[in-house]
Amino acid sequence: MAGLYIHIPFCVRKCIYCDFYSIPSVEGSVAQRLRSYVYADQHVFLDALEKELESLPEDFAPETIFIGGGTPTELSDRDFASFLDLLRQKVTFDQLREWTCESNPGTLTEEKVRLLREAGVNRMSIGVQSFDPAALEFLGRIHSADEARAGIRLLKAAGFQSMNLDLIYGIPTVDPDVLSADLAAAVELGVDHIAAYCLIFEDGTPLADLQRKGYVKEVDDDVELAQYQLVRSRLADAGYHQYELSNFAKPGHECLHNLLYWDGGEYFGCGPSAHSHWQGRRWSNVRSLESYCKQWLTGTFAPAMEEMLSPEAKARELVIFGLRKTRGIQFADFTARTGYTLDQLYGDTLGWLCDIGMLTRDAGSIRLTESGLFLSDSVFAELV
Amino acid sequence: MTDLSRIRNFSIIAHIDHGKSTLADRMLELTQTVDQRNLKAQLLDDMDLERERGITIKAHPVTMYYTAKDGHRYMFNLIDTPGHVDFSYEVTRSLAACEGAILIVDATQGVEAQTVANAYLAEGQGLAILPVINKIDVKTANVDEVAHQIEEILATPASDCYKVSAKTGVGVQELLEALVHQVPPPKVTNDRTRALVFDSEYDSFRGGITYVRVFDGKISKGDRIRLLGTGNDYEVKEVGFFNPGLVPRPSLSAGEVGYIISNIRDPAEIRIGDTVTQARMPSDQPLTGFKDVHPMVFSGIYPVDTSDFEKLRFSLEKYTLNDSSFTYMPESSVALGLGFRCGFLGLLHMEVVQERLRREYDIDLISTYPNVVYRVHRTNGQMEIVENPTRLPDWTEIDHIEEPMIKAFLICQNEIIGDMMQLLMDRRGVIEKTETLDSRRLMLTCVLPLNEILIDFHDKLKSVSRGYASMDYEHFGYQESDLVKLEILVHGDPVEAFSSILHRTKAEGRGRQLCEALKELIPPAMFPIAVQASVNKKVVARTTIRAMRKDVTAKCYGGDITRKRKLLERQKEGKKKMKQIGRVSIPQDAFVKVLKTGVG
Ligand SMILES: Nc1nc2c(ncn2[C@@H]2O[C@H](COP(=O)(O)OP(=O)(O)O)[C@@H](O)[C@H]2O)c(=O)[nH]1
Ligand code: SF4
Ligand SMILES: [Mg+2]
Numbered sequence: 001m002a003g004l005y006i007h008i009p010f011c012v013r014k015c016i017y018c019d020f021y022s023i024p025s026v027e028g029s030v031a032q033r034l035r036s037y038v039y040a041d042q043h044v045f046l047d048a049l050e051k052e053l054e055s056l057p058e059d060f061a062p063e064t065i066f067i068g069g070g071t072p073t074e075l076s077d078r079d080f081a082s083f084l085d086l087l088r089q090k091v092t093f094d095q096l097r098e099w100t101c102e103s104n105p106g107t108l109t110e111e112k113v114r115l116l117r118e119a120g121v122n123r124m125s126i127g128v129q130s131f132d133p134a135a136l137e138f139l140g141r142i143h144s145a146d147e148a149r150a151g152i153r154l155l156k157a158a159g160f161q162s163m164n165l166d167l168i169y170g171i172p173t174v175d176p177d178v179l180s181a182d183l184a185a186a187v188e189l190g191v192d193h194i195a196a197y198c199l200i201f202e203d204g205t206p207l208a209d210l211q212r213k214g215y216v217k218e219v220d221d222d223v224e225l226a227q228y229q230l231v232r233s234r235l236a237d238a239g240y241h242q243y244e245l246s247n248f249a250k251p252g253h254e255c256l257h258n259l260l261y262w263d264g265g266e267y268f269g270c271g272p273s274a275h276s277h278w279q280g281r282r283w284s285n286v287r288s289l290e291s292y293c294k295q296w297l298t299g300t301f302a303p304a305m306e307e308m309l310s311p312e313a314k315a316r317e318l319v320i321f322g323l324r325k326t327r328g329i330q331f332a333d334f335t336a337r338t339g340y341t342l343d344q345l346y347g348d349t350l351g352w353l354c355d356i357g358m359l360t361r362d363a364g365s366i367r368l369t370e371s372g373l374f375l376s377d378s379v380f381a382e383l384v
Numbered sequence: 385m386t387d388l389s390r391i392r393n394f395s396i397i398a399h400i401d402h403g404k405s406t407l408a409d410r411m412l413e414l415t416q417t418v419d420q421r422n423l424k425a426q427l428l429d430d431m432d433l434e435r436e437r438g439i440t441i442k443a444h445p446v447t448m449y450y451t452a453k454d455g456h457r458y459m460f461n462l463i464d465t466p467g468h469v470d471f472s473y474e475v476t477r478s479l480a481a482c483e484g485a486i487l488i489v490d491a492t493q494g495v496e497a498q499t500v501a502n503a504y505l506a507e508g509q510g511l512a513i514l515p516v517i518n519k520i521d522v523k524t525a526n527v528d529e530v531a532h533q534i535e536e537i538l539a540t541p542a543s544d545c546y547k548v549s550a551k552t553g554v555g556v557q558e559l560l561e562a563l564v565h566q567v568p569p570p571k572v573t574n575d576r577t578r579a580l581v582f583d584s585e586y587d588s589f590r591g592g593i594t595y596v597r598v599f600d601g602k603i604s605k606g607d608r609i610r611l612l613g614t615g616n617d618y619e620v621k622e623v624g625f626f627n628p629g630l631v632p633r634p635s636l637s638a639g640e641v642g643y644i645i646s647n648i649r650d651p652a653e654i655r656i657g658d659t660v661t662q663a664r665m666p667s668d669q670p671l672t673g674f675k676d677v678h679p680m681v682f683s684g685i686y687p688v689d690t691s692d693f694e695k696l697r698f699s700l701e702k703y704t705l706n707d708s709s710f711t712y713m714p715e716s717s718v719a720l721g722l723g724f725r726c727g728f729l730g731l732l733h734m735e736v737v738q739e740r741l742r743r744e745y746d747i748d749l750i751s752t753y754p755n756v757v758y759r760v761h762r763t764n765g766q767m768e769i770v771e772n773p774t775r776l777p778d779w780t781e782i783d784h785i786e787e788p789m790i791k792a793f794l795i796c797q798n799e800i801i802g803d804m805m806q807l808l809m810d811r812r813g814v815i816e817k818t819e820t821l822d823s824r825r826l827m828l829t830c831v832l833p834l835n836e837i838l839i840d841f842h843d844k845l846k847s848v849s850r851g852y853a854s855m856d857y858e859h860f861g862y863q864e865s866d867l868v869k870l871e872i873l874v875h876g877d878p879v880e881a882f883s884s885i886l887h888r889t890k891a892e893g894r895g896r897q898l899c900e901a902l903k904e905l906i907p908p909a910m911f912p913i914a915v916q917a918s919v920n921k922k923v924v925a926r927t928t929i930r931a932m933r934k935d936v937t938a939k940c941y942g943g944d945i946t947r948k949r950k951l952l953e954r955q956k957e958g959k960k961k962m963k964q965i966g967r968v969s970i971p972q973d974a975f976v977k978v979l980k981t982g983v984g
Contacts, residue, residue, distance in 0.1 A: 225933050274943070277945065320949065356911040374936055375931075381956045
């Protein structure tokens with residue numbers, strides 16, 4: 001099983017917490033920017049992307065495609081059409097099972113929705129984050145709750161069955177009770193997949209900057225924990241099954257592309273800052289639109305990062321990402337894939353992690369306990 | 385050779401800032417030992433640190449010539465004494481080299497604790513004491529009251545006090561004259577050569593320089609001398625007087641004070657209090673009974689930067705050349721790495737040494753919580769000296785423990801007597817005497833364990849008295865005490881570095897303090913961590929570091945597996961850098977903070 005990821009590095013403007021590589025389209029107020037937007041960069045970008053897609057192996061036939069960013073739907077309608085055409089031309093589609101495209105409610109147009117359907121995209125992911133105006137304002141989102149609802153209606157009307165909705169909790173200055181309403185609203189929209197993330201203060205973001213200067217404080221651990229628990233129980237009640245630390249799906253609607261990452265699967269990532277994993281090698285593209293275009297248009301591609309892991313490091317990596325899934329790691333499957341047993345790798349550490357209630361094991365598998373979920377980074381740090 | 389009847393050997397004892405150095409300067413001036421041009425103010429204190437802290441650490445003798453009213457020329461040997469009880473052994477050796485002592489009291493301040501302690505030392509040595517009231521030129525001088533205090537404390541008639549101004553010189557001439565009449569001349573008591581070693585100095589070119597007071601016989605250049613304490617013989621390369629620099633002479637004879645340079649390469653061979661005699665005709669009667677000085681206070685010294693270890697070793701080596709009372713032994717601490725267990729004469733000595741190492745050798749140091757030296761009596765009857773709390777035998781093997789005591793003299797204002805007594809009682813002190821000094825002040829004499837003043841006692845004293853109280857002490861032997869070893873257990877495992885020896889009644893309080901401090905310093909783990917303080921396996925205090933609440937980075941996106949893995953690896957590395965006690969990680973910082981300040 002293999003996947004393809006495409007990174008579209010544009011956004012209308014940067015959200016306060018975002019550390020993905022994307023460049024805001026223009027400066028100034030949103031309205032102004034939407035009006036005066038020039039699509040110059042995008043064209044060059046599509047040319048470079050074409051080159052990169054052409055470099056993929058002849059026999060590469062992805063089972064999943066994920067178009068992310070940035071904001072893919074930030075491309076102009078015309079460019080969006082050429083982009084989808086490009087994919088149809090350059091990618092082998094005969095193995096494809098899941099094709100997801102991310103979108104930002106503020107940028108969905110009827111035309112784009114139509115193009116997506118036509119191209120064969122069968123799953124949409126919508127960055128709603130919250131339905132609370134204060135939260136949206138704080139995060140720097142460009143859309144309102146109503147626009148988010150409208151976007152989802154638009155997609156549904158166009159026939160999209162499978163949809164993910166992103167939510168963020170643990171937002172400073174926002175009443176923790178907002179989460180309850182957000183969850184209810186998400187459930188009510190009837191999407192089959194919800195990803196709920198706790199806000200992260202990533203270095204280098206304006207949010208982290210504000211924190212450093214003392215304007216905002218991270219939400220207290222206890223509150224975050226309570227919110228996480230609320231997410232889990234509410235979504236469970238609504239029939240969503242938690243299959244990963246922050247991912248919930250109606251049975252049978254898990255995101256295959258994400259599972260690929262956690263299962264140590266192979267994938268190509270195209271576009272600036274995208275990551276690839278192919279035949280034991282991991283690499284990433286430059287985190288700069290300009291360099292990316294230059295490299296591919298002049299035939300001088302050079303990965304920004306590249307690594308080949310030793311078999312043992314690979315096996316460990318499989319453990320720490322595999323344990324993100326609630327079903328955990330199947331011993332037989334693990335040994336078949338890596339040649340190691342978990343006991344070989346970890347000795348009595350696994351037993352100890354079980355003793356302190358972080359992991360639980362049965363005859364065939366090992367997985368995080370509920371307490372383990374909340375402390376998963378500490379658990380993984382023992383196993384990495 | 386000077387006629388014995390024309391020699392006067394004396395020292396000056398005083399509380400800090402009461403004018404010892406200034407008076408010495410005036411004397412040097414009046415006797416024309418140094419001319420006006422070369423007289424640097426306060427000639428006697430030449431170490432920066434001394435000057436900064438206003439204490440005299442090392443004795444610098446000086447020889448002066450004074451022509452008295454009787455027309456005779458007298459040799460005055462002034463032997464300066466270190467002004468602090470940590471060096472009381474050196475003080476007594478210096479005093480032993482004299483027949484008299486000038487006791488200075490500042491007329492504006494009155495008698496202070498140090499004055500009392502040192503006056504008692506001089507009295508104990510049978511010296512003639514000349515009480516001097518200094519700074520009479522100052523408006524606020526209260527000469528009569530100070531004279532009265534001196535009478536109270538020293539039982540010297542108030543009318544016998546000399547009233548001087550070391551600054552203006554008033555009364556100094558009279559004082560010089562009094563030295564001639566009040567201080568007895570030296571007496572010869574033995575027909576074989578004997579000289580007392582009262583100090584030494586190390587010169588990188590000339591080796592060890594021995595400071596001596598000759599009691600009997602004489603020592604000349606070319607003689608073979610013997611140090612009775614060590615039994616080592618040396619050839620005398622040079623002898624001379626301090627005038628005030630080293631001035632060579634053909635010989636030193638009975639009653640005189642001077643230096644000997646011989647081929648002594650290892651300064652540890654020169655031991656203060658030792659007796660020098662002639663190797664060919666040795667005396668078999670040492671002068672004062674040589675006593676090895678034992679360090680009273682120990683503390684670990686570690687370089688902050690572990691790569692500075694060799695530099696530290698080198699610096700300590702160099703340092704001991706001029707301070708043989710300081711000892712050090714390599715030790716390694718699980719928490720702090722390689723360092724040294726260092727022994728000091730007392731608290732001040734410890735501070736001085738640490739400060740000099742920092743400054744003169746430019747090393748960042750961590751010094752650990754100090755402790756005194758215990759005498760541990762095992763159930764099998766053996767006695768063991770324990771210099772490091774972590775080396776205490778198992779409690780089942782201990783019959784009893786003795787700890788060093790001090791006799792402290794404290795002078796304070798009348799109105800704070802209540803707080804003062806409370807403070808002393810908190811420190812397990814037994815007050816022996818309370819004496820009225822004057823209308824404002826009292827003097828308390830108190831016996832208490834040395835251990836109790838190691839940490840923050842001076843600060844407490846100063847805060848209770850708003851800076852007015854003064855204290856000095858003398859060592860007062862060992863006493864059996866209900867001492868226990870306090871152990872700290874983290875998640876059930878003892879952490880040796882945190883253990884300490886202390887009185888049973890203090891164990892719980894200190895245990896609680898340590899537990900609370902560690903609660904702040906040990907990062908939460910995936911499980912609750914119990915921090916316990918225990919005495920003889922019985923828990924006396926405990927606290928729990930509650931488990932970490934949440935450590936999950938929910939987002940893992942876009943296939944950037946590498947970054948996430950590296951973050952986790954960094955988290956793991958960070959943990960590895962900490963000290964693992966069982967499954968608990970304790971940051972280096974926690975050790976440093978707890979061991980250094982001793983918390984609170
Ligand atoms: N006015 C006045 N000041 C004095 C007198 N003797 C010493 N001092 C000052 O008191 C301070 C301490 O004197 P010092 O000789 O260093 O004291 P030491 O610590 O005993 O050596 C210095 O500032 C001196 O100048 C004196 O007789 N009169
Ligand atoms: S829309 Fe998404 S990619 Fe763009 S700035 Fe916001 S969070 Fe980042
Ligand atoms: Mg002085």
